[in-house]
Amino acid sequence: xxxxxxxxxxxxxxxxxxxxxxxxxxxxxxxxxxxxxxxxxxxxxxxxxxxxxxxxxxxxxxxxxxxxxxxxxxxxxxxxxxxxxxxxxxxxxxxxxxxxxxxxxxxxxxxxxxxxxxxxxxxxxxxxxxxxxxxxxxxxxxxxxxxxxxxx
Numbered sequence: 001x002x003x004x005x006x007x008x009x010x011x012x013x014x015x016x017x018x019x020x021x022x023x024x025x026x027x028x029x030x031x032x033x034x035x036x037x038x039x040x041x042x043x044x045x046x047x048x049x050x051x052x053x054x055x056x057x058x059x060x061x062x063x064x065x066x067x068x069x070x071x072x073x074x075x076x077x078x079x080x081x082x083x084x085x086x087x088x089x090x091x092x093x094x095x096x097x098x099x100x101x102x103x104x105x106x107x108x109x110x111x112x113x114x115x116x117x118x119x120x121x122x123x124x125x126x127x128x129x130x131x132x133x134x135x136x137x138x139x140x141x142x143x144x145x146x147x148x149x150x151x152x
Contacts, residue, residue, distance in 0.1 A: 026146050026147055027144050027145065027146040027147075028144070028145050028146075029058075029142075029143070029144060030057050030058060030061045030122070030124070030141065030142070030143050030144065030145045031057060031058050031140070031141065031142050032055060032056050032057025032058060032061070032062065032140075032141045033055075033056055033057075033138065033139065033140060033141060034053055034054070034055045034056075034065060034126055034128075034137070034138070034139050034141055035053050035054055035136075035137070035138045036051035036052060036053030036054075036065060036067060036136065036137045036138075037051060037052060037053065037135065037136045038050070038051055038135040038136065039051065039052045042066070043068070044068065045068045045069055045070065045084075046070060046071075047069045047070065047071065047072055049068075049069040049072065050066065050067060050068050050069065051065070051066070051067040051069075051137065052064070052065065052066055052067075053065045053066075053067075053137075055088055055141065057141060061088065061090070061096075061122065061124075061143075061145050062090070062091070063088045063089045063090040063091060064088070064089045065086060065087065065088050065089075066086075066087045066089075067084055067085070067086045067087075067100070068084050068085045068087075069082055069083075069084045070083050070084045070085060071083045071084075075103065078105070078106070078107070079103040079104060079105050079106075080103065080104045080105075080106055080134075081101075081102070081103045082100075082101070082102050082103070082104070082113075083099075083100060083101050083102075084100045085097060085098070085099065085100065086098040086100045086115050096117050096119070096121065096122065097117065097118045097119075098115035098116060098117050098118065098122075098124065099115070099116050099118060100113055100114065100115045100116075101113065101114055102114065102126075104130060104134065106134065108129075109129045109130040109131070109132070109134075110127075110128075110129055111126075111127070111128060111129070111130060111137065111139070112125070112126070112127045113125070113126045113127075113139075115143075120146075121145065121146050121147050122143060122144060122145040122146060123143050123144055124141055124142070124143035125141070125142050125143055126139040126140065126141050127139055127140055128140055
């Protein structure tokens, strides 16, 4: 599985986590939940796998989600490793697009993923569980949101 230390390191490299400087003052921590269900509606994925859902949070990032799985393959340790594109449509219509990598344990249903906004405005980590058929996910969201994606 993806380790927590890598998340902090990635955020630091992106300039989203700093101890001082102007950028740190414009960033906010985000916590929340995401729930999704598999859908075929509007799914243009090369794998044929998409998920529609909702992201709720402590006010800094929330909206409707659409996740397109662009690749998925088993890892040597039995996890399903995937990559994709997560789109969050915020209240008012603004859109934030994330590049996503993750892994799910098909035996336990546990998953972890890292989501990095293409515009550099935020980075998220989602951990949670799936249903028995991997067609629905529920996860806890943590991360950092900076700049123009702030919603209240």
